[in-house]
Amino acid sequence: MLITEIFHSIQGEGPLTGIPMLFIRTNRCNLRCRWCDTVYSFDGGKEYDLEDLIDLVKNSWERWVCLTGGEPLLQRDSQDLVEAVNHLGKGVLIETGGSLDIEPYTKFEHSVIDMDIKTPSSGETSKMKMDNLKLLRKEDYAKLVISNEEDFLFLEDIYRNWGDRINLIVQPAWGISNEWIVNRVIERKMNVRFMLQEHKYIWGEKRGV
Secondary structure (H helix, E strand, C coil): CEEEEEEEEECCCCCCCCCEEEEEEECCCCCCCCCCCCHHHCCCCEECCHHHHHHHHHHCCCCEEEEECCCHHHCCCHHHHHHHHHHCCCEEEEEECCCCCCHHHHHCCCEEEEEECCCHHHCCHHHCCHHHHHHCCCCCEEEEEECCHHHHHHHHHHHHHHCCCCCEEEEECCCCCCHHHHHHHHHCCCCCEECCCHHHHHHCCCCCC
16 A cells, blocks of 8 residues: 555544544545645655554554545555454544545444545535445544635535435634634534544644644
8 A cells, every 4th residue: 555654643533533543644646625734645655565554553552543645545455454454343434535436435344434525615526426425324424624605505505415314524624714614503503513623723734643
């Protein structure tokens, strides 16, 4: 597998926020979101044998592994790695951009899928594989990053069609005001979960955290 970085930290986004995890950040991404905060994963990287990654997971003290990117679903051995983590009795959080088929990853019992739904401000909405929403399980969730009014209108449309069937996470783009989004969610009586990027409030915009 082509890997950008491996590090120990806490999960900073989504319902598993605050849980210590071993992060395996894969290299390469098929999307180019305007507000991407991991552009350094687009090229470079180092090849790891699957067996070496499994050994790293086996010897890690964390109960969870976060497979992130880039886009981890692009990696040939990603399914094998998720399966191996399962066999080791550890949970795995799979962070995906939402443009590739997630069905093969829904078969793993001790896994959670964090799937983006790219909002208009990303510039990549047209590349979403919206059929993935039908595949999300009760433990999985879809995340929308909100930057502006157009993004919020997009969120409202997703909520009307999917809000009673999937877990929706609303996350403000880093650096914008949070208050107006929260106020709007309350005004619209939207049963979504508003969450910040906790790791950035702790360390700022740094790699390896």
